[in-house]
Structures are given as structure tokens and as C-alpha cells.
Amino acid sequence: xxxxxxxxxxxxxxxxxxxxxxxxxxxxxxxxxxxxxxxxxxxxxxxxxxxxxxxxxxxxxxxxxxxxxxxxxxxxxxxxxxxxxxxxxxxxxxxxxxxxxxxxxxxxxxxxxxxxxxxxxxxxxxxxxxxxxxxxxxxxxxxxxxxxxxxxxxxxxxxxxxxxxxxxxxxxxxxxxxxxxxxxxxxxxxxxxxxxxxxxxxxxxxxxxxxxxxxxxxxxxxxxxxxxxxxxxxxxxxxxxxxxxxxxxxxxxxxxxxxxxxxxxxxxxxxxxxxxxxxxxxxxxxxxxxxxx
Amino acid sequence: xxxxxxxxxxxxxxxxxxxxxxxxxxxxxxxxxxxxxxxxxxxxxxxxxxxxxxxxxxxxxxxxxxxxxxxxxxxxxxxxxxxxxxxxxxxxxxxxxxxxxxxxxxxxxxxxxxxxxxxxxxxxxxxxxxxxxxxxxxxxxxxxxxxxxxxxxxxxxxxxxxxxxxxxxxxxxxxxxxxxxxxxxxxxxxxxxxxxxxxxxxxxxxxxxxxxxxxxxxxxxxxxxxxxxxxxxxxxxxxxxxxxxxxxxxxxxxxxxxxxxxxxxxxxxxxxxxxxxxxxxxxxxxxxxxxxxxxxxxxxxxxxxxxxxxxxxxxxxxxxx
Numbered sequence: 001x002x003x004x005x006x007x008x009x010x011x012x013x014x015x016x017x018x019x020x021x022x023x024x025x026x027x028x029x030x031x032x033x034x035x036x037x038x039x040x041x042x043x044x045x046x047x048x049x050x051x052x053x054x055x056x057x058x059x060x061x062x063x064x065x066x067x068x069x070x071x072x073x074x075x076x077x078x079x080x081x082x083x084x085x086x087x088x089x090x091x092x093x094x095x096x097x098x099x100x101x102x103x104x105x106x107x108x109x110x111x112x113x114x115x116x117x118x119x120x121x122x123x124x125x126x127x128x129x130x131x132x133x134x135x136x137x138x139x140x141x142x143x144x145x146x147x148x149x150x151x152x153x154x155x156x157x158x159x160x161x162x163x164x165x166x167x168x169x170x171x172x173x174x175x176x177x178x179x180x181x182x183x184x185x186x187x188x189x190x191x192x193x194x195x196x197x198x199x200x201x202x203x204x205x206x207x208x209x210x211x212x213x214x215x216x217x218x219x220x221x222x223x224x225x226x227x228x229x230x231x232x233x234x235x236x237x238x239x240x241x242x243x244x245x246x247x248x249x250x251x252x253x254x255x256x257x258x259x260x261x262x263x264x265x266x267x268x269x270x271x272x273x274x275x276x277x278x279x280x281x282x283x284x285x286x287x288x289x290x291x292x293x
Numbered sequence: 294x295x296x297x298x299x300x301x302x303x304x305x306x307x308x309x310x311x312x313x314x315x316x317x318x319x320x321x322x323x324x325x326x327x328x329x330x331x332x333x334x335x336x337x338x339x340x341x342x343x344x345x346x347x348x349x350x351x352x353x354x355x356x357x358x359x360x361x362x363x364x365x366x367x368x369x370x371x372x373x374x375x376x377x378x379x380x381x382x383x384x385x386x387x388x389x390x391x392x393x394x395x396x397x398x399x400x401x402x403x404x405x406x407x408x409x410x411x412x413x414x415x416x417x418x419x420x421x422x423x424x425x426x427x428x429x430x431x432x433x434x435x436x437x438x439x440x441x442x443x444x445x446x447x448x449x450x451x452x453x454x455x456x457x458x459x460x461x462x463x464x465x466x467x468x469x470x471x472x473x474x475x476x477x478x479x480x481x482x483x484x485x486x487x488x489x490x491x492x493x494x495x496x497x498x499x500x501x502x503x504x505x506x507x508x509x510x511x512x513x514x515x516x517x518x519x520x521x522x523x524x525x526x527x528x529x530x531x532x533x534x535x536x537x538x539x540x541x542x543x544x545x546x547x548x549x550x551x552x553x554x555x556x557x558x559x560x561x562x563x564x565x566x567x568x569x570x571x572x573x574x575x576x577x578x579x580x581x582x583x584x585x586x587x588x589x590x591x592x593x594x595x596x597x598x599x600x601x602x603x604x605x606x607x608x609x610x611x612x613x614x
Contacts, residue, residue: 036401086493089583095403096350100538103531104575111571222527226414233407268418271411278408279396 018251236284386506
């Protein structure tokens with residue numbers, strides 16, 4: 001039974017959900033732009049962030065939103081280690097070693113997670129998870145709204161960081177032209193480390209927020225990575241801000257099709273869309289025809 | 294004639310004779326291990342054909358594998374003999390590869406890899422649907438008589454592995470192989486020089502998908518249970534990459550070395566902590582990748598070449614004095 005309210009509710013919920021996928025994809029896009037490395041371990045990092053939230057919640061009864069203040073510094077540090085161990089050897093190498101090494105990293109993370117938390121489903125369930133907001137008959141889960149708000153806030157902070165600070169400018173300069181950036185005295189090594197830790201922190205933030213609305217299992221990283229890949233492709237590689245509308249679109253497609261067609265075909269539709277974009281608009285839905293794909 | 298030495302032919306014939314005569318003396322477990330090894334060799338060679346010679350990195354070869362599995366299952370359910378079912382499924386996996394790749398070959402590099410990944414993941418979703426009549430996520434069950442034992446499967450996989458290696462060797466030293474290598478080095482230049490790039494690429498994807506589908510068909514009969522998780526696991530695509538890159542891309546022996554290493558690792562690592570075996574497995578591949586970028590066989594070949602060069606230089610210097 002499709003009523004207008006139901007349709008609007010689904011679309012808004014989809015946007016709220018897609019906003020969180022944007023966070024995962026954003027990190028991937030930053031790493032790709034700065035280092036030209038496709039990091040497939042991104043979704044698994046998000047999974048790790050979700051489990052960290054779960055641990056804080058289970059052991060210290062810490063609220064998932066409060067634990068963000070701990071998770072972001074921790075994953076910032078993990079990002080530095082991740083960069084030094086996995087990403088630095090593959091910068092500038094061919095596509096296959098990049099994919100294989102980051103996949104290896106992902107497999108290692110997944111097996112560590114299985115070892116630490118077992119393959120059971122885990123859910124972070126704060127006391128306010130049941131509250132739903134009601135706007136003129138459109139019901140929205142409070143958690144989705146607050147998670148989306150936090151996600152968008154962090155994107156705004158990221159934008160301010162990238163445009164208003166010296167380090168942010170350095171990151172953008174490196175993404176535009178490595179050699180020129182080096183010539184004007186930017187420490188490329190540090191900028192790359194910064195970009196990786198930013199992306200890992202963003203993935204962990206997304207995972208922490210998603211862990212309140214999705215059950216966690218060590219293998220969920222795979223589907224999150226695929227979603228991030230879809231979003232980045234829809235936006236066009238090299239287009240960082242295009243990731244935001246693309247992610248919202250994917251969220252709407254995912255929930256909207258779930259409403260229309262029973263079954264799990266929505267995941268497949270996202271993939272078909274990605275294929276079509278690759279074939280017809282290789283520079284992305286919102287990208288300009290600047291770079292050769 | 295095609296870069297073959299007498300010693301190579303002798304080694305080849307002797308190993309084939311040994312491998313085809315030992316199965317009756319082996320235990321079930323060893324047979325299983327060897328079966329998996331031959332399947333992996335075939336998969337690695339099939340992947341190497343496309344990625345190693347042609348330079349197109351596919352992340353979705355498991356789509357052909359799964360198609361092979363499902364078509365075998367359907368044909369066997371309709372009462373076709375097992376061997377014909379296997380062969381037909383391989384051929385149709387090849388055709389599927391052609392159809393899918395025709396648009397995909399407009400892409401290059403990372404876009405091609407991501408496109409193939411999308412296709413294989415899409416196949417998983419598609420075959421999970423109930424309305425397709427293939428059992429949805431629960432899958433199909435085949436009743437293969439238990440009396441067959443493991444020996445027919447051993448021989449099927451063995452023949453597949455030998456065939457694919459021979460074909461790779463033939464391609465490597467043919468005009469076709471040179472065309473592929475030129476596409477790998479620079480596609481535009483190859484096109485200008487008169488290589489019909491699309492035609493050559495389609496030929497190689499047909500062969501590659503054929504052998505991947507053949508492996509899928511054999512595996513379907515071996516496992517007897519075909520479900521989307523069995524037929525389209527991302528791990529198969531991953532392992533194909535791991536094996537060919539561990540051994541050395543673009544060589545004939547490399548994928549075999551990679552497959553042997555991987556199966557050996559797999560059976561060795563089972564004796565460590567069970568939850569962490571994937572961890573060590575990934576760690577070892579990672580270390581090999583970082584310290585041996587050309588793979589095991591590639592590094593060995595390079596080392597041998599350098600030694601020969603050195604000794605040649607040495608001899609030259611000695612002669613001039």
C-alpha cells in the first residue's frame with residue numbers, strides 16, 4: 001500500500017542512510033585523489049570502527065555518540081599505522097598490487113575481528129534507539145536523524161579544514177599536482193599520511209554511526225566497500241564533493257526499491273547503475289569531462 | 294620451434310606420466326588436495342591469460358565460474374551426461390564472457406576492474422532471487438553417485454590444468470600472443486600498428502572465461518550443492534589474483550608456482566590457530582607482494598637472467614684480454 005506519506009518517509013530515510021555511506025566513500029575518494037591508490041580496505045575499517053563502538057558500549061556502557069570522541073583519535077592513529085604499513089609501499093605501483101595489498105589488509109582485519117568478536121551478529125542498542133520523530137505523519141527514527149546530522153556536520157568540518165587551513169590547502173595542492181606541490185615545499189609524505197588517517201577516521205566514524213542501525217558482523221566490510229565503490233564511481237573518480245549526492249541517491253535507491261520489490265535486488269540495481277555510469281559517463285554523474293577515465 | 298627445449302619436453306612428459314598414474318595409490322585426502330591444486334592451476338592460468346598477457350585486470354572472473362556451475366547443474370538436472378554438461382557449461386561461460394566483455398572492453402585499467410567487480414557481485418544478487426527458479430539463496434542439490442569416488446574428478450581437473458597450460462604456452466609464442474603483449478604495453482600504439490585489438494581481446498576473454506567456467510562445472514559436480522554463496526564468492530576472484538601474482542604475471546610457469554604455493558600455504562596454515570589462519574595467509578601474501586613485486590617465478594627468472602648476463606660479460610672481458 002503506497003501512500004504519499006510512506007513514499008516521502010522512504011525517500012527521507014534513504015537519504016539519512018545514504019548520508020552515512022557518503023562518509024565511507026569520502027575517505028576513499030580523498031585517498032584516491034591524493035595518492036592515486038584504490039583502497040578497498042575502507043569498508044573493513046568502518047567495520048572495525050563499529051566494533052570499537054560496540055566494545056565501548058558493552059564494557060564501559062559508553063553512549064555510542066560520546067564514544068565518537070574516543071574513536072576518532074584512536075582511528076586517526078590506526079590510520080597513520082595503516083598508511084606506513086600498507087599504503088606507502090604501493091604508492092605509484094600498478095593497479096593489481098594495489099588491489100591485492102589492500103585486499104590482504106582487509107582480510108587481515110576481517111580475520112582479527114572474527115578472532116576478537118566471533119562471527120556472531122552484534123548490535124549497539126542505546127536507550128534512545130526506539131524513539132521516533134513524527135513530522136506531519138512522517139515518522140523518522142531519531143537515531144537516523146541524529147546520525148545523519150553528525151555525519152553532515154563532520155563533512156562541513158572537513159570542508160572547512162580543506163579550504164581554510166594550511167594543511168587542507170596542502171592536501172588539495174598535492175591532489176592537484178604532486179611535483180608542483182613538492183617544489184613549493186610541501187612535505188608529500190606527511191600530507192599522504194594525513195590523508196590516509198583522515199579517510200580511516202571518516203570510515204570509523206561511519207562505522208560507529210552505522211553500528212547503531214545495522215547488526216555488525218566481520219564480513220559486513222565487504223558490502224560497505226562495494227557500496228563505497230559504487231558511490232565513488234557514480235560521483236566520478238576525482239570528484240570529492242560529488243560523493244555526497246551520489247551517496248544520497250544510493251541510499252534512496254536502496255530503501256525505495258526495498259519498498260517496491262520484495263527481496264534483495266536493490267543491491268544489484270546499485271551495481272547496474274554503476275556499470276551504466278562506467279560505460280556511458282566514465283567521468284561520473286556529476287563530474288565534468290576533465291580527466292580521461 | 295616455439296621456444297621449447299628438449300629438457301622442458303622431457304620434464305613435461307615425465308610429470309604427466311607420473312601424475313596420471315599415481316591416483317590409485319593415493320589416499321582420499323591427498324586426492325582432494327591434488328584436485329584442488331589442479332583446479333587452482335586452471336583458474337590461475339585462465340586469469341593470467343587476460344591479466345598477464347593482455348593487461349586487463351578482471352576482478353569478476355568468479356562470474357564465469359558461477360555461470361559454469363549453474364549451467365552444469367541445470368544440464369545435469371535435465372539428465373545430460375556429466376562430461377557433456379561440463380563442456381557445455383564451459384562453452385556457454387565463454388559466450389557469457391564475450392557478451393559481457395563487449396561493452397566492458399570500452400573501459401581500461403581501474404574502470405574495467407571495477408566494472409567486472411560490479412558484474413560478478415550483480416550475478417550473486419541475481420541468482421539469489423527466488424523467481425529465477427534456481428532455488429534462490431538455498432540453491433540446487435545434485436545427486437552424484439557416491440561410487441564415482443574422487444578419481445574421475447582428479448582426472449577431469451588434471452586434464453583441464455594440462456590443457457590450459459599447453460594453450461597458454463602456445464599462445465605465448467604465437468602471433469596472437471605477441472598481439473596481446475602489444476595491447477598490454479600500449480593499446481593505442483598496437484591499434485595504430487594494425488593489431489585488431491578488440492578482436493584479440495575478445496578471443497582471449499573467450500578462452501579465459503571458457504576455462505574458468507570449466508572449473509566451475511567440475512566444482513559443481515564435485516560439491517554437489519550449488520548456491521549463490523558457493524558459486525559467486527568474491528574469494529575465488531581474489532585467489533585467482535593472488536595465485537597468478539604470487540607466481541608471476543605474464544609467465545607460463547608462474548601461475549602454477551603460485552597455485553602450488555597457495556595450496557601448500559593453505560594446508561600448512563590449518564595447523565596454526567584456527568581463527569587466525571586467514572590472517573597469516575594474508576600476511577604471507579602481503580610480504581611476498583612487497584618484497585617480490587614480480588612474483589616468485591618472475592623474481593627467479595630475473596635472477597637467472599642477471600646471472601647469465603654477468604657470466605657473459607665476464608667471458609667477454611676475459612676474451613678481450
